Amino acid sequence: MTSPLLEGLNAEQQAAVLATxxxxxxxxxxxxxxxxxxxxxIAYVIQELGASPxxxxxxxxxxKAAREMRERIDHLLGSSGATTGLWMGTFHxxxxxxxxxxxxxxxxxxxxxxxxxxxDDADQVGMAKQAITAIGxxxxxxxxxxxxxxxxxxxxxxxxxxEFRESEVQxxxxxxxxxxxxxxxxxxxRNNALDFDDLLSQPIRLFxxxxxxxxxxxxxxxYILVDEYQDTNRVQYVMVSALAGKHRNLFVVGDPDxxxxxxxxxxxxxxxxxxxxxxxxxxxxxxxxxxxxxRIVAAADNVIRANKQRLDRKLRTINDEGAPISVRExxxxxxxxxxxxxxxxxxxxxxHSVGDVAVMYRTTAQSRVLEEAFRQSDVRxxxxxxxxxxxxxxxxxxxxxxxxxxxxxxxxxxxxxxDTMPIGRGLGPKALEAIEDWAHPLGLPVLDxxxxxxxxxxxxxxxxxxxxxxxxxxxxxxxxxxxxxxxxELSLLxxxxxxxxxxxxxxxxxxxxxxxxxxxxxxxxxxxxxxxxNELAPGAGLAAYLEQVAxxxxxxxxxxxxxxxxxxxxxxxxxxxxxxxxxxxxxEEGLLPISRAIENEYDDPSQVEEERxxxxxxxxxxxxxxxxxxxxxxxxxxxxxxxxxxRFLDSLPQxxxxxxxxxxxxxxxxxxxxxxxxxxxxxxxxxxxxxxxRVNPVVPTYNVGQRVFHAQFGEGTVSEVVARNSDQEVxxxxxRHGRKRLLASLAPLDLVD
Numbered sequence: 223m224t225s226p227l228l229e230g231l232n233a234e235q236q237a238a239v240l241a242t243x244x245x246x247x248x249x250x251x252x253x254x255x256x257x258x259x260x261x262x263x264i265a266y267v268i269q270e271l272g273a274s275p276x277x278x279x280x281x282x283x284x285x286k287a288a289r290e291m292r293e294r295i296d297h298l299l300g301s302s303g304a305t306t307g308l309w310m311g312t313f314h315x316x317x318x319x320x321x322x323x324x325x326x327x328x329x330x331x332x333x334x335x336x337x338x339x340x341x342d343d344a345d346q347v348g349m350a351k352q353a354i355t356a357i358g359x360x361x362x363x364x365x366x367x368x369x370x371x372x373x374x375x376x377x378x379x380x381x382x383x384x385e386f387r388e389s390e391v392q393x394x395x396x397x398x399x400x401x402x403x404x405x406x407x408x409x410x411x412r413n414n415a416l417d418f419d420d421l422l423s424q425p426i427r428l429f430x431x432x433x434x435x436x437x438x439x440x441x442x443x444x445y446i447l448v449d450e451y452q453d454t455n456r457v458q459y460v461m462v463s464a465l466a467g468k469h470r471n472l473f474v475v476g477d478p479d480x481x482x483x484x485x486x487x488x489x490x491x492x493x494x495x496x497x498x499x500x501x502x503x504x505x506x507x508x509x510x511x512x513x514x515x516x517r518i519v520a521a522a523d524n525v526i527r528a529n530k531q532r533l534d535r536k537l538r539t540i541n542d543e544g545a546p547i548s549v550r551e552x553x554x555x556x557x558x559x560x561x562x563x564x565x566x567x568x569x570x571x572x573x574h575s576v577g578d579v580a581v582m583y584r585t586t587a588q589s590r591v592l593e594e595a596f597r598q599s600d601v602r603x604x605x606x607x608x609x610x611x612x613x614x615x616x617x618x619x620x621x622x623x624x625x626x627x628x629x630x631x632x633x634x635x636x637x638x639x640x641d642t643m644p645i646g647r648g649l650g651p652k653a654l655e656a657i658e659d660w661a662h663p664l665g666l667p668v669l670d671x672x673x674x675x676x677x678x679x680x681x682x683x684x685x686x687x688x689x690x691x692x693x694x695x696x697x698x699x700x701x702x703x704x705x706x707x708x709x710x711e712l713s714l715l716x717x718x719x720x721x722x723x724x725x726x727x728x729x730x731x732x733x734x735x736x737x738x739x740x741x742x743x744x745x746x747x748x749x750x751x752x753x754x755x756n757e758l759a760p761g762a763g764l765a766a767y768l769e770q771v772a773x774x775x776x777x778x779x780x781x782x783x784x785x786x787x788x789x790x791x792x793x794x795x796x797x798x799x800x801x802x803x804x805x806x807x808x809x810e811e812g813l814l815p816i817s818r819a820i821e822n823e824y825d826d827p828s829q830v831e832e833e834r835x836x837x838x839x840x841x842x843x844x845x846x847x848x849x850x851x852x853x854x855x856x857x858x859x860x861x862x863x864x865x866x867x868x869r870f871l872d873s874l875p876q877x878x879x880x881x882x883x884x885x886x887x888x889x890x891x892x893x894x895x896x897x898x899x900x901x902x903x904x905x906x907x908x909x910x911x912x913x914x915x916r917v918n919p920v921v922p923t924y925n926v927g928q929r930v931f932h933a934q935f936g937e938g939t940v941s942e943v944v945a946r947n948s949d950q951e952v953x954x955x956x957x958r959h960g961r962k963r964l965l966a967s968l969a970p971l972d973l974v975d
Contacts, residue, residue: 245500252842253513275308331431340772451476515544561597630667645725648694672699804844
């Protein structure tokens with residue numbers, strides 16, 4: 223008898239659900255129903271094979287995806303609690319769960335205490351700045367984010383600071399990274415904190431240090447499923463391989479054509495080499511796209527076939543042909559933004575909702591002009607990837623007090639509370655330094671030093687403070703002594719109220735200043751968030767709430783109901799989403815593909831391939847209508863330069879594209895003066911044509927053998943010139959940087975006499 227869980231699935235989807243033994247690779251094209259396959263497969267394993275939910279580990283790319291998949295599985299199994307015990311979530315949340323589950327072993331073998339906190343991006347940047355300063359360097363000259371990127375790359379290869387120094391240091395810059403890495407790790411351990419990379423690497427270290435822990439999880443998880451496998455990094459690959467070592471029922475789903483996170487250390491080889499790693503693996507291709515029109519699917523398939531790093535399969539759909547893809551040339555970025563807003567207005571009049579529309583772009587810098595155009599219009603919009611709720615200053619202040627209460631060793635949170643809350647008044651750097659100097663030799667958290675001022679008979683004594691400073695420090699210590707006593711008695715919501723009251727933060731907002739009232743409203747919204755969390759997870763406590771806040775992502779916090787605003791979003795953030803109408807702005811050389819990928823194309827062609835995959839991801843977000851825009855001129859770093867349409871547009875099938883080209887229009891004039899408008903050259907849009915119409919910007923030309931100068935690479939000799947439409951691709955051999963391939967229209971090359 224056929225299982226009802228197979229109903230409504232196509233043949234390939236059914237095959238994937240039924241492939242329950244051994245390693246399986248599902249290559250799932252965009253819109254092919256991979257989430258449906260994952261949820262039906264988990265439900266099938268539970269209902270038909272009799273597996274317990276506790277025996278299943280399902281790893282998702284976002285917390286939002288995990289929540290939605292759990293709800294679907296409960297629905298399939300006919301019970302809201304059917305998935306109780308199922309391990310489902312992101313790699314990071316799984317890592318935290320494993321570290322929390324073995325507090326004694328983690329403390330003994332890894333030196334991480336059970337009440338560790340997770341530092342977010344801003345905390346990590348602050349810690350990097352401290353590390354840079356501590357080694358005698360200037361954070362203004364040694365960029366903290368660049369150091370964090372190098373440290374993250376090292377951790378993704380499971381390097382300790384010492385291992386990094388021994389195997390990776392070859393230049394002076396590498397030496398600086400090694401010293402910052404060592405100090406950064408020391409500061410993390412001192413604060414009993416982990417960064418996001420630690421949530422992946424420390425469980426691996428736990429498995430090495432305590433093999434019985436790994437054996438426990440290997441026996442526990444009979445079935446392991448991993449979504450978005452193309453986005454896993456080396457640490458995640460090692461973790462999954464280790465956990466699947468006993469039962470080998472590893473089911474991975476992904477699409478190498480959507481691998482766009484190399485800058486996060488994602489390794490496309492994990493999915494490309496899966497069948498080599500598991501020679502007995504079964505591969506199933508999901509090729510039918512249920513999301514997009516036939517024209518969009520054909521365009522996406524044609525675009526991505528130019529890449530070499532991929533697993534070949536043919537995208538297809540049973541959907542209608544749909545409208546042609548609109549490729550539009552605009553004069554400059556202001557004209558582009560106005561065109562997008564005006565076209566959205568027209569779409570709304572014709573029946574679309576503003577929530578149907580997403581405007582996507584390669585770089586966050588592009589959003590400024592777009593946002594300005596929306597702000598001047600009556601079209602509602604929202605930006606994904608702006609300041610997240612939990613990263614707003616007043617919200618971080620309140621959370622810092624909670625984090626400090628949970629982990630007294632967290633000096634980042636301590637400093638924030640001292641700097642931003644009334645309870646910290648009168649306590650400057652010298653007071654904090656005096657308490658630190660007293661507490662550290664005794665092995666005490668600094669917060670305990672404040673508390674000791676109210677217990678002078680303790681075995682440790684108290685810090686050497688006097689006068690007003692001692693009184694202020696004693697008040698601070700008394701507040702947290704009172705809160706610590708209440709931690710076990712109060713609910714999470716009541717504890718939050720007590721924190722705001724004891725620190726004076728609740729009454730610190732002025733009621734006659736609108737910005738202050740807005741900040742207070744955000745703190746009250748945080749209280750509402752805690753109340754909702756209490757309802758969803760009663761008794762979960764402070765540790766679980768702080769963990770959830772630390773692991774939330776931009777996409778996780780997006781409203782499910784998009785009916786009220788146009789979404790402005792980067793192409794990277796748009797992965798996994800879908801919209802009836804999609805605009806991709808700035809489809810130009812230097813933006814898409816990004817200029818650094820073009821400059822490194824000769825030495826590393828994989829960077830341009832990833833840019834092409836990013837374009838492919840953007841195309842496949844569209845369900846019904848797709849608009850691609852580029853400009854003839856674009857302002858960059860304060861200079862107006864000619865733009866060249868992206869090479870990726872050449873791959874669009876002509877029969878599925880409608881192109882409108884324009885050099886100048888009255889509407890494109892950026893000035894408000896009527897005289898200047900009257901003098902501007904006007905030209906109406908051309909009639910639609912079947913092939914892309916190229917801009918012909920005036921660009922410099924170069925010849926082989928010419929000596930040139932580049933501001934970044936210095937002097938070099940032109941070794942090769944390739945015509946590219948109305949532009950030139952110039953290969954230059956630089957004395958210090960080797961060969962670079964540059965576009966003449968973008969590269970600042972000066973001829974050397």
